[in-house]
Amino acid sequence: MLKRVTSRVWHLTTSIPPIRPGNLLPVLVMVILWFGLRFWGVSEDKAFVIACVTAQAYVIWRNLPGAALSLQKVERGKPRMLVIPVSIIIAVAALQLWLGSPLFTQRVVTFFCLVFLIVMVWGIMREQEMLDRVVPEGRMPHQVSAPVSLLRINAIVAAVVIGVNELLIAFETLSVWISLMPVLVLALHAFYWLMVLSVLPTASENQTGA
Structure with missing residues (x-):
């Protein structure tokens, strides 16, 4: 194990x-x-x-x-x-x-991420309806694996950015905020792909499903 x-x-x-x-x-x-x-x-x-x-x-x-x-x-x-x-x-x-105003500029990041998060949540709520339109039930009997949706992953990443941004606004200086941005981008890149790869079926799972 x-x-x-x-x-x-x-x-x-x-x-x-x-x-x-x-x-x-x-x-x-x-x-x-x-x-x-x-x-x-x-x-x-x-x-x-x-x-x-x-x-x-x-x-x-x-x-x-x-x-x-x-x-x-x-x-x-x-x-x-x-x-x-x-x-x-x-x-x-x-x-x-x-x-x-630096505070306004920092909150612009939160605002756009919040809008993105709302769009992703709305998409999640309509996800099954959209999948049924694109791939009607029973239309693909030999489908190997279920479709993988990135909406939830995108929503999680947006929520993480909002949380980190607000924490930096509350507890750190402007120099720390701006210096940590490259680190945050790299960390989010790794975090995003780890989540994407973790939900993708492995080769053994595909063979089992086939």
Whole structure:
């Protein structure tokens, strides 16, 4: 029993894919800009907000072309759907720069994660209905394993980010908050893939099911 558990844990940890540089780059840009601005004498609050908004802008710029392309594949004219969310994000970024409040900028992270969490929970509530539409019962009699849903995993990750962010806001300084972001990204990457890999059926389970 212990050997099987140990082997399973070892298999999961060694199967975690490496993090993509593009996923780590925003927080690295944020940290570098923070220390650079502080070195040049910019106030702590102003440096924090500028660094965070710059990282947010990079994330949007990096993901926007892919999102527009995905919508365009669904139906012509769909990329126009991005106008509203992008406008909201730009307005939030401008508001952060105008207010210059680190607390507001930190709470922006909580807000967007909370919205994401609500969407995931709503999806979980409608999950079975959607699965029945995509794969009606009895339509795939030779299906090897049940479909794996990432909604619950995404919801857990969002809740973890909210919890960690709020703890850092309550008990740590801005320098600690911004310095721990790369560590948090790496930890979340490992945590996310451990959960994904743990719910995927193993080869032996697939053979048994077949």
